[in-house]
Amino acid sequence: MAIGLPPSSWCADAEVRLKDLGRFLGWRDNMLVGYGIVTGLAGSGDSSRHQATRQALANVLSNFDAAVGPEQLQSRNVAAVMVSGTLPPSAHVGDKLDINVTSIGDARSLSGGTLIMTPLRGPDREVYALAQGPVSVGGFRYDANGNLQQKNHPTVGLVPAGATVERQVVSPLTLQDGQIVFLLKDADASTADRVAARINETFGTGIASLRDAQSVAIRAQGGAAGLAAFVARVERLMVMPDWAARVVISERTGTVVAGGNVRIGAIAISHGDLRISVTTEYSASQPGLITVAGPQVRSLVIGNSELKVAESPKTVAATFPNTTVGDLVQSLARLQVSTRDIISILQAIKAAGALYADIMVQ
Known part of the structure; x- marks a missing residue:
C-alpha cells in the first residue's frame, strides 16, 4: 500500500x-574508555582460568592494605569489564554521564553486579571521569543440569548516570x-x-x-x-537545503522512499505476471497377492507430475508524461500494483535512463 x-x-x-x-x-563529542571489575555476581562471573580478572581484583584489594595474591582468589562473583562513555563538549565538572559495561572474560552474566570505581580515560590517556554503580542488564542467563535459558545479551549492561565528570574539556x-x-x-x-x-x-x-x-x-x-x-x-x-535526487529501496520490507521532487521522464509501462508451477505427487504401489516377502519383492514408487500455468489478470499498461516518483507510485498503487512490483518498475525505469535520481538498494 x-x-x-x-x-x-x-x-x-x-x-x-x-x-x-x-x-x-x-564542537564534538569525546570518547572515553576504562578497564574495571564488576562484583557481586551470583557465581556467573569469570572463571579461575581468566588470570586478568584475578590480578585486577588483587590490585583493588591491595588499595585497602589486603595482601592477597592472584593465586589465592578463586571466586566466580567477579568479572572483568570494559567501560565506555561519551563526554559531550559542554560537560562541566560534576556532570553525570551514562556508561556502557561489557564483559571481556568468560562471565556468563553481569546481572545483579556492581561496577567498582573505574577511571575513564581519553585518547590522551588523561582521566576525565570516574565510573561506579549498579549494572542494569536487560537480559538473563540461567543454566542447570544441561538446560539453558537466555534472553538478550546478559554480558552487556548500562549504568545510568554512572560516571562523574572530573575534568572539563575545552572546545x-x-x-x-x-x-x-x-x-x-x-x-x-x-x-x-x-x-x-x-x-x-x-x-x-x-x-x-x-x-x-x-x-x-x-x-x-x-x-x-x-x-x-x-x-x-x-x-x-x-x-532551505538543496535535496539530492535519491530513491531508497528496501527489498527486504518492500519499502520505497523518494523525495517529492525526484523527476521521471515520459515513459510507457507494460507490466504483467506469469506464474509457472510444477506439482509432483508420489504414491507407493504395494503388491497385494504375495504373502511372503523376498529380496526381489519391493514397493513401487510412482510419481505423477502436473504443470500449471497461471497468468495474472492484472496486467498493467500505462503511459506517464514527465512527472515525479511520488505521482508515479500513487498512480501504480491505484492500479493495484503491489509494492514489490513497483520496486521492479522503478529499477527498470532507472535502467531505461528515465529516472533522474540515484537508486539506493538496502
Whole structure:
C-alpha cells in the first residue's frame, strides 16, 4: 500500500534550522574508555582460568592494605569489564554521564553486579571521569543440569548516570583568525551557498564566506564574551537545503522512499505476471497377492507430475508524461500494483535512463 499526500502539499521548499543541518568545527563529542571489575555476581562471573580478572581484583584489594595474591582468589562473583562513555563538549565538572559495561572474560552474566570505581580515560590517556554503580542488564542467563535459558545479551549492561565528570574539556570554536566554521552533515555546494547567503542577509555582507561544499567560514561578532550568544543566533537561522535526487529501496520490507521532487521522464509501462508451477505427487504401489516377502519383492514408487500455468489478470499498461516518483507510485498503487512490483518498475525505469535520481538498494 502506498501512502502519500497530493503534490500540492509537498514541502519541497521547507526551511530547516541551521543547527539541524550540521555543526560548528571544534564542537564534538569525546570518547572515553576504562578497564574495571564488576562484583557481586551470583557465581556467573569469570572463571579461575581468566588470570586478568584475578590480578585486577588483587590490585583493588591491595588499595585497602589486603595482601592477597592472584593465586589465592578463586571466586566466580567477579568479572572483568570494559567501560565506555561519551563526554559531550559542554560537560562541566560534576556532570553525570551514562556508561556502557561489557564483559571481556568468560562471565556468563553481569546481572545483579556492581561496577567498582573505574577511571575513564581519553585518547590522551588523561582521566576525565570516574565510573561506579549498579549494572542494569536487560537480559538473563540461567543454566542447570544441561538446560539453558537466555534472553538478550546478559554480558552487556548500562549504568545510568554512572560516571562523574572530573575534568572539563575545552572546545574552542574560534580559529586563530577570529573565524568560526560551520560544517554541513552532508556536503552540498548549493546548501552551503544558501547558508552563507542567509548569514550575510541577517548579520551583514561579508560576515560569511563559502570555503568548500561542506564548510562555511563566519567572522565571529561580539568578542569572546558574546561568542555563545552569536552562535545561538546563527543556529536559529532558517535555511532551505538543496535535496539530492535519491530513491531508497528496501527489498527486504518492500519499502520505497523518494523525495517529492525526484523527476521521471515520459515513459510507457507494460507490466504483467506469469506464474509457472510444477506439482509432483508420489504414491507407493504395494503388491497385494504375495504373502511372503523376498529380496526381489519391493514397493513401487510412482510419481505423477502436473504443470500449471497461471497468468495474472492484472496486467498493467500505462503511459506517464514527465512527472515525479511520488505521482508515479500513487498512480501504480491505484492500479493495484503491489509494492514489490513497483520496486521492479522503478529499477527498470532507472535502467531505461528515465529516472533522474540515484537508486539506493538496502
